[in-house]
Amino acid sequence: DVLISQIAAGEVVERPASALKEFLENSLDAQSTDIAVSLQQGGIKSLRVADDGIGIPKEELALALARHATSKIASLEDLENVASLGFRGEALASVASVSRLSLTSRARGERHAWRIDADGGQYSALQPAALEGGSIVEMQDLYFNTPARRKFLKTEATEFGHCEEAFKRVALSRPDVGFQLTHNGSAKWRLPSSEASKRIGAVLGTEFAAAALPLDEQGGALRLWGMAAKPTFSRMGRDAQYVYVNGRFVRDKLIAHAIRQAYQDVLHHERHPAFVLFLEIDPALVDANVHPTKTEVRFRDGQAVHRFIFHSLHKALATTAG
Numbered sequence: 564d565v566l567i568s569q570i571a572a573g574e575v576v577e578r579p580a581s582a583l584k585e586f587l588e589n590s591l592d593a594q595s596t597d598i599a600v601s602l603q604q605g606g607i608k609s610l611r612v613a614d615d616g617i618g619i620p621k622e623e624l625a626l627a628l629a630r631h632a633t634s635k636i637a638s639l640e641d642l643e644n645v646a647s648l649g650f651r652g653e654a655l656a657s658v659a660s661v662s663r664l665s666l667t668s669r670a671r672g673e674r675h676a677w678r679i680d681a682d683g684g685q686y687s688a689l690q691p692a693a694l695e696g697g698s699i700v701e702m703q704d705l706y707f708n709t710p711a712r713r714k715f716l717k718t719e720a721t722e723f724g725h726c727e728e729a730f731k732r733v734a735l736s737r738p739d740v741g742f743q744l745t746h747n748g749s750a751k752w753r754l755p756s757s758e759a760s761k762r763i764g765a766v767l768g769t770e771f772a773a774a775a776l777p778l779d780e781q782g783g784a785l786r787l788w789g790m791a792a793k794p795t796f797s798r799m800g801r802d803a804q805y806v807y808v809n810g811r812f813v814r815d816k817l818i819a820h821a822i823r824q825a826y827q828d829v830l831h832h833e834r835h836p837a838f839v840l841f842l843e844i845d846p847a848l849v850d851a852n853v854h855p856t857k858t859e860v861r862f863r864d865g866q867a868v869h870r871f872i873f874h875s876l877h878k879a880l881a882t883t884a885g
């Protein structure tokens with residue numbers, strides 16, 4: 564069973580950054596308003612997320628580490644209409660099978676916090692712990708028990724870069740939530756809760772904010788909003804391309820194509836544009852259930868989505884193209 568978990572874990576926990584993404588999404592699903600991340604050695608040695616969310620009741624702590632146990636989906640109808648970021652109940656079980664994972668949490672109304680440790684899938688008994696509220700999830704020594712996997716981890720700097728990118732993706736999607744990140748004890752990011760445009764500026768830099776055009780277009784059941792910079796702003800290269808569908812970061816060929824076409828059509832140049840775009844769509848018209856890591860989407864009417872994104876971005880870029 565542990566072996567099966569370890570195999571499945573490979574898909575969910577490719578590197579520290581994938582665990583970070585899952586932990587951050589869990590904190591958001593728990594309605595946190597402040598989330599602090601601390602990493603040691605690129606997240607390989609230790610990756611810790613502390614939040615002020617609703618916490619996990621004592622009797623659910625062990626369950627939180629079990630495979631396919633989720634508190635977020637109660638029925639098949641729920642699956643059609645997923646509002647939470649997580650819904651598979653896979654992430655913590657996967658991380659637990661390939662690292663030393665500890666979960667400390669204090670649900671509202673409890674007199675103190677409780678802690679559970681999982682060492683490569685072996686669970687400890689619950690222990691009382693001190694915590695004012697919320698949860699602390701800490702992963703240590705990723706792949707300590709699967710040396711073959713460990714070999715595929717890159718340098719500390721590279722893994723830190725991936726963690727930072729995962730952090731930025733989430734921070735861009737939730738400007739209303741405060742985020743912090745420290746690495747090896749030094750503060751790297753401090754993002755207080757703010758308006759979307761301020762958050763985008765804080766994450767992508769003032770240069771981007773100055774070059775970017777705001778857009779907000781509505782078409783039937785679709786809305787596209789965010790900021791898009793002309794390709795002349797090329798300093799940030801490919802990295803500054805963020806697309807979200809209903810708040811989830813996605814990497815989607817259809818959307819990427821529509822964006823590229825709009826840049827090409829207006830500015831005759833589609834290389835290295837920088838943008839942060841949020842597509843809002845009726846959840847019934849999109850299937851986010853394609854892959855465990857959930858960066859892919861499938862639209863019921865892809866052509867309509869393509870047309871809408873192309874036209875919305877085209878319009879925004881054209882207003883200042885001259």
Ligand code: ADP
Nearest residue numbers: 589593627633634649650651652653654655698
């Ligand atoms: P999923 O998010 O798909 O439900 P996970 O394995 O990521 O599955 O998490 C399992 C369960 O643990 C969640 O359903 C949730 O109940 C609980 N959980 C995990 N992290 C937190 C957190 N930071 N705050 C509150 N509950 C959490």
Ligand code: MG
Nearest residue numbers: 585589649654
């Ligand atoms: Mg989750």
